Amino acid sequence: NAGVMQNPRHLVRRRGQEARLRCSPMKGHSHVYWYRQLPEEGLKFMVYLQKENIIDESGMPKERFSAEFPKEGPSILRIQQVVRGDSAAYFCASLGIAGQPQHFGDGTRLSIL
Amino acid sequence: ILNVEQSPQSLHVQEGDSTNFTCSFPSSNFYALHWYRWETAKSPEALFVMTLNGDEKKKGRISATLNTKEGYSYLYIKGSQPEDSATYLCASNAGGTSYGKLTFGQGTILTVHP
Numbered sequence: 001n002a003g004v005m006q007n008p009r010h011l012v013r014r015r016g017q018e019a020r021l022r023c024s025p026m027k028g029h030s031h032v033y034w035y036r037q038l039p040e041e042g043l044k045f046m047v048y049l050q051k052e053n054i055i056d057e058s059g060m061p062k063e064r065f066s067a068e069f070p071k072e073g074p075s076i077l078r079i080q081q082v083v084r085g086d087s088a089a090y091f092c093a094s095l096g097i098a099g100q101p102q103h104f105g106d107g108t109r110l111s112i113l
Numbered sequence: 114i115l116n117v118e119q120s121p122q123s124l125h126v127q128e129g130d131s132t133n134f135t136c137s138f139p140s141s142n143f144y145a146l147h148w149y150r151w152e153t154a155k156s157p158e159a160l161f162v163m164t165l166n167g168d169e170k171k172k173g174r175i176s177a178t179l180n181t182k183e184g185y186s187y188l189y190i191k192g193s194q195p196e197d198s199a200t201y202l203c204a205s206n207a208g209g210t211s212y213g214k215l216t217f218g219q220g221t222i223l224t225v226h227p
Contacts, residue, residue, distance in 0.1 A: 003156070042218065044217070048213070056213070059214070098212065099211055101147055101159030102159070105156055107156065
């Protein structure tokens, strides 16, 4: 049973470009979470999605950031018009049933030139 | 306690030593406490999910306890080995549901010297 798959592992963008980060949850998991680790900081929650629905986006910046988890395909975290401050490691986690831990992917390291 | 806090920030021990570290979390609206082990360039690996006051869980040489009334959890490693070197994260899952977001502490960086 494959774990949480994130791609790409590393992504380099220039200021003003768009970044798309993908996350395929573990098989059978319908709950997806995105977390961000800024340099020298801990993991911070961004958004929680459950198949086609955003359940909690309280940690997501109000502008330029969006997330989706379509019926078919991976969850996508999209950052428009990236700025230097978006440089971070972005982690996705998935959850199957209540009481179990969230399972994390290896993350996408985003660097903005 | 408003945030999840871990102490110490880092710890150096010798191989064979036993060690423990602390996680403090808001006790109001608590649902579950998670411990993860995180090695550099890898994904965080789940160790324990704990929900009940007084709960104690064990996995090999690693064990954890939970006090939900006072809002703290301890992680113990018995007979530390160099391969135990990692960052240990705790996270609180509040809001009355296990599907909610995790609020992480800053982590304790453990280095075990041979």
